[in-house]
Amino acid sequence: DQLISAADRICGDDVSRACVFLHAERARLAGDRDQFDSLQARANAISLISDNEKYLDAVRLMSTRQWSEAVQLLTDLADRNSIPSSLCWTLIGRSQYNAGQTEEAKLSITRSIEHAPDASRLWFMRGLCYDKLGQYARAEREFSRVLELESTFMPAWLGRGTARLSQQRFEEGIADLTKGLEYAPDHAEILINRSRAYRRLGMIEQADRDQAAAAESKN
Numbered sequence: 280d281q282l283i284s285a286a287d288r289i290c291g292d293d294v295s296r297a298c299v300f301l302h303a304e305r306a307r308l309a310g311d312r313d314q315f316d317s318l319q320a321r322a323n324a325i326s327l328i329s330d331n332e333k334y335l336d337a338v339r340l341m342s343t344r345q346w347s348e349a350v351q352l353l354t355d356l357a358d359r360n361s362i363p364s365s366l367c368w369t370l371i372g373r374s375q376y377n378a379g380q381t382e383e384a385k386l387s388i389t390r391s392i393e394h395a396p397d398a399s400r401l402w403f404m405r406g407l408c409y410d411k412l413g414q415y416a417r418a419e420r421e422f423s424r425v426l427e428l429e430s431t432f433m434p435a436w437l438g439r440g441t442a443r444l445s446q447q448r449f450e451e452g453i454a455d456l457t458k459g460l461e462y463a464p465d466h467a468e469i470l471i472n473r474s475r476a477y478r479r480l481g482m483i484e485q486a487d488r489d490q491a492a493a494a495e496s497k498n
Contacts, residue, residue: 280305282301283298283301283302283305286298286301294325295325295332296322296325296326296327296332296335296336297332297335297336297339299318299321299322299325300318300319300322300336300339302318303315303318303319303322306318327352330356330359330361330362333352333355333356334352334353334356334362336352337349337352337353337356337370338370340352341370341373341374344377346374346375346377346378347374347378349370349374350371350374350375350378350380353367353370353371353374354371357371363394364390364391364394365391365394365395365398368387368388368390368391368394369387369388369391369401369404371387372384372385372387372388372391372404372408373404375387376404376407376408376411381408381411381412382408382412384404384408385405385408385409385412388401388404388405388408389405392405397428398428399424399425399428399429399432399435400425402421402422402424402425402428403421403422403425403432403434403435403438405421406418406421406422406425406435406438406439406442407438409421410438410441410442410445415442415443415445415446416442416446418438418439418442419439419442419443419446422435422436422438422439422442423439425438426439431462432462433459433462433463433466433469436455436456436458436459436462436469437455437456437459437466437468437469437472439455440452440453440454440455440456440459440469440472440473441456441472443455444472444475444476449476449479449480450480452472452473452476453473453476453477453480456469456472456473456476457473460473463498464498465492465495465496465497465498466496466498467493467496467498470489470490470492470493470496471489471490471493473489474486474487474489474490474493477489
């Protein structure tokens with residue numbers, strides 16, 4: 280309700296596709312299916328004219344996991360330079376990654392990093408791309424860069440740890456995973472990966488302990 284109120288004030292008398300979609304979502308949450316269908320139809324009939332409206336629609340599409348459709352709108356905006364390039368290419372990369380277009384996502388995130396070289400989360404996203412592509416040494420370097428910029432970011436310790444495990448460097452991987460647990464105690468994914476690493480090293484007692492802790496974890 281607060282978001283709709285703010286959006287309506289901003290839009291004024293202008294017809295906004297984004298605002299109508301917000302009203303439709305409000306109707307869905309309230310259980311008013313007829314109003315939801317009516318507002319959805321109305322919103323879909325409104326043409327996307329301004330770049331701001333295209334951007335808002337792309338964000339909406341991402342929120343509903345319509346990744347390919349979001350990429351189309353965002354790519355058009357990136358070419359027009361009406362929205363900050365780093366923002367556009369970041370959202371494009373996120374959408375491509377979630378759509379399974381990992382190689383394309385890597386290239387888009389690279390363009391974002393060119394505009395914001397100290398943004399740790401961009402390096403992290405590109406690390407995820409390299410990891411998914413099976414390029415574990417490169418993923419490790421990306422996660423190391425994240426940790427240089429943001430040493431308390433637990434997912435980077437997990438990412439670098441698993442990248443090192445994938446390269447059969449179990450002791451180093453365990454060290455990273457252990458560091459990650461300092462920032463997220465009892466984190467199930469970290470414990471499961473460390474348990475597997477311990478088991479590969481023949482450290483059965485430690486492996487069993489981590490496995491039991493993971494089973495009890497709520498994280």
